[in-house]
Amino acid sequence: MCIFPVLVFLGVFLCAPHQCLECPSGCECFAVTRTVKCVSKALLSVPPNIPGYARTVVITGNNIHKIGPDSFTELENVTNIILSNNRITEMASHTFSALVNLRFLDLSGNQLALIHPEALRIPGSPLQELNLSRSLHNFSALTDLTTALRWGGLGGLLRLDLSGNHLALLPPGMFSHLPNLQQLFLANNSLVAVYSGTFSGMNHLEVLDLTRNAFGTFRADALQELEKLGNVRILLGNNPYACTCEIRDFVSWLNKTKAVVDVEAVRCSSPSRLTDTQLRGLSVQAIGCVVPVLAEVADLSLQTSYVFLGLVLGFVAMVFLFVLYLNRKGMKKWINEMRDACRDVLEGYHYRYEIDSDPRLGNVSADSSRAQRHLALALSQQLPSDTCIVQVPTDLQIKQVTTSPPVNL
Incomplete structure (x- = not known):
């Protein structure tokens, strides 16, 4: 009676890691750890019939070029999938939509182009960790990834x-x-600069x-972007x-930033005299930067010029006032x-205004002017042609003007 339970226990214990339960061909299934492994089996696609109890699926070292929504079906319990080094080049729409409990996805070491x-x-x-290291084939894949991160929810x-x-x-x-990203790894790339808005949100x-x-350094806009991270x-x-000299802003930022930086690993690569020198604490004189000194000299020269100009203008004003003082009598006259x-x-103007405003004085003025015109006309008819009549306010004066005969040249 006791032998049968023991045999059943041994059978389950020995068969569980292998094929006693349903397991895809060429894969290893472990019921105890709920793990399915298909490593270096030259698979051309994701094997079907993965046991439903599986929580971790490891498919690596194969020749799977494309994955889509039909690659993972009825795997609601899977939380971890490792698909590294499978030469995957294409990921179709909603590839992992059936994995509603997926927490960790590893696609490293592939050749994603689409x-x-x-x-x-x-x-x-549900996804919390995504590993895409060594997986992007070209720049277009980066563009596709940017769009996928935007529309991937x-x-x-x-x-x-x-x-x-x-x-x-x-x-x-x-x-x-x-928005909830906590760790971002961009190591071992070819990045040369950080631009404004790179780490926004x-x-x-x-x-x-x-x-x-x-x-080689970090410019002012890159340092502002890093400082925004807190x-x-x-x-x-x-x-x-x-x-x-171009690195002085970066050195200044290292000395005052609130961020926790691995300053001991931030060292000079060039020039040769500063190779392997730690950047933090590096002085302006050590990097041969003379621009700040020249700037101070320029500022001092500019201040001196303004002072000299002020003195000259003050002296001119004093001379002008002194000349006015010497000629005060003439100025007064x-x-x-x-x-x-x-x-x-x-x-x-006031007298003319009074005359024009009084109608009586206006008539007298008009009659006087008419009489003067008649008298001048009569005299002009009686006097010779070389006589000029000049009218003055009080009376008429007649002047004899003689004309000289023309001179023949």
């Missing part, structure tokens, strides 16, 4: 690994649709890895920093004459 905008979309956004993603993809630049706002970032890239851990070591002249003119 990524559908909704390839990573999963209902409920990855609001719950916490960790993203893009290391080793030979990235030369990052599109602005590439990670803006990953990442309010919960804790770790940023930029080691082993091609940074008190995060930023790894900047093992980059070819050129310790010239000239002012009095100008005042009398202005007063005479104003009195004349």
Whole structure:
């Protein structure tokens, strides 16, 4: 009676790791750990009939060129999928939509060239870790990935690994649709600069890895972008920093930033006299930067010029006032004459205004003017042709004007 239960237990124990339960051909299934492994089996597609109890699926070292929604069906319990080194080149739309409990996805070591905008979309956004290191085949794949991150509904993603993809630049706002991302790994790429808006929208970032890239320095806009991240851990070591005058802003930022930087690994790569010298604490004189000194000299010269100009203008004003003082009597006489002249003119205008405003004086003035015109006409008829009549306000004066005979040339 006791032998039968023992045999049943031994049978289950010995068969569980292998084929006693349903397992795809060429794969190994482990019921105890709920794991299915298909490693280096030259598979051309994801094997069907993966046991429903599986939580971890490891398919690596095969020749699977395309994956789609039909590759993963009835796998609601799967939480981890490792698809590394399978030479995958294409991910179709909603490839992982059936994996509603997927937490970890590893696509590293593939050759992705075509990524559908909704390839990573999963209902409920359960995905927390995404490994795409050494997986992007070309720049178009980066563009596709940027779109997939935007339309993938990855609001719950916490960790993203893009290391080793030979990235030369990052599109602005590439990670803006990953609001809860905490760890971003961009190591071992070819990045040369960080542009404004590269890390926008990442309010919960804790770790940023930029080691082993091609940074020679960080410009002012890049430093502002890094400073916006707040008190995060930023790894900047093992980059070819050129310790010239252009790096002084970066050195100043290292000395005052609130971010936790691996300053011991941030060292000069050139020039040779500063090779392997730590950037933090590096003085301006050490990097041979004379621009600040020249700037101070220029500012001092400009201040001196303004002072000299002020002295010259003050001296000219004093000379002008001294000349006015010496000619004060003449100035006073000239002012009095100008005042009398202005007063005479104003009195004349006032007198004319009184005459024009009184109708009686206006008639008298008109009759007087008419009589003067008649008298002048009569005299002009009686006098010789060389006589000129000049009218003055009080009376008429007749002057004899003689004309000289013309001169023949």
